Amino acid sequence: MQRDNSTVLTEFILTGIPYPLRLRTFLFVFFLLIYILTQLGNLLILITVWADPKLHARPMYIFLGVLSIIDMGISSIIVPRLAMTFTSGIKPIPFGGCAAQLYFYHFLGSTQCFLYTLMAYDRYLAICRPLRYPVLMTAKLSALLAAGAWLAGSIHGALQAILTFRLPYCGPNQVDYFFCDIPAVLKLACADTTVNELVTFVDIGVVVASCFSLILLSYIQIIQTILKIRTADGRRRAFSTCGAHVTVVAVYYAPCAFIYLRPESNSPLDGAAALFPTAITPFLNPLIYTLRNQEVKLALRRMIGGPRTKSQV
Structure with a gap:
């Protein structure tokens, strides 16, 4: 392809996701609402962890607070621009905005991968090494x-x-994607982009595969330990502390593997899959952690209900 310095791109056009024109207003309102609820939900988790003395000194909830910050960031760099396409x-x-969007998405996305791994390791220590947990995993x-x-x-x-x-x-400038x-x-x-594609495949593959493998190893050990618990109530409580994390890991890793860990990423399903780590998962995380985590629910009640609720708990 011939290159002409006069045609060097200064901007890109994001095509968004395919949609029927009659749904334009609905989709705009839908994603705007998703964005607002994502920010409010994660902000609520962040305030709850910070305000409750029983939570903000515990490693599990330090990681949860960081996860909320990441979810707010990923949603902010992707969803408003997506809504504008409607x-x-x-x-x-x-051009600079496109570069910044790509950087922050992969910065926050890979940080999230590492954080999920740390959260799995924290649960491994808490369940498999309970007596040494306060020493091995301090705030x-x-x-x-x-x-x-x-x-x-x-x-x-x-x-x-x-x-x-x-x-x-140097042209064309139409990005057939929503970010x-x-x-x-x-x-x-x-x-020629061969080297870039190879490095992207290997680099992202190493991050995703290594993090997922460590999470899998942690949960194999966790399950083996839980199955040794004699009482059904003890097993239930142990599983409940891990259920939320397993759910968000599954929702996050499956789409990422589908998008990046293939030699060719030309499937029209890539855009639909990418909605999960960019819009759906950040929205769902606060719901998952509040609905499945008893301690977060109790902390919310203490914060909302005030002293009377605290005395009741």
């Missing part, structure tokens, strides 16, 4: 591990953004 007129995204250590996840995520996001946008883009993600943007590069 309004009339062309709304281009600047200070959990904060340091969370900071390490942020650092590793930022490096991963920077690597992907630099590799993607070091290539020349600036690697497979969709690389299609527009006027240069």
Whole structure:
């Protein structure tokens, strides 16, 4: 393909997701509502963990608070722009804005992968090493591990953004997707993208596969330990502490594996799958953790009900 410096792109146009025109208003309101509820739900979890002294000093809920921040961030960089695609007129995204969106999505997404792994390790220690848990997983250590996840995520996001946008883009500028993600943007590069595709596949594959393997190993040990508990009530309580985490991991990892861990990502289902880690999972996480976690529900009641509720609990 011939390159002309005069045609170097300064902006991209996101096509969004295919939809019937008669549903334009409904979809705009739907995703706007999803965004607002996502922010409010995660903010509520964050305030609850911070305000309740029984929660904010415990590693599990430190990780949950960080997860809420990540969910608010991912939703903010993706969903408002997605909602705009359901309004009339062309709304281009600047070249720098596209690069920033790709960076922050992969920064926050990989941080979330690392965080899910830390949460699984925390549950492993709590259930399989209960007597040593207060020593092995302190609040200070959990904060340091969370900071390490942020650092590793930022490096991963920077690597992907630099590799993607070091290539020349000289037209066309229409991204056949609802946000600036690697497979969709690389299609527009006027240069060979073989190395980029290979590095993306290997890098994201290593992150996803290693994190998922560690989570799987943790839960194999957890299940083996739970099955040794003699009382049905004890097994139920042990399973309940892990149920929310298992649910969000399944909802998050399956779409990510479908999108990125294939040599060719040209399926029209990619866009539908990408809605889960970008819009659906951040929305569902507060619901899952409040509906399935008894301690969070009790903390919410204490915070809303005041002193009278505290005395009742």
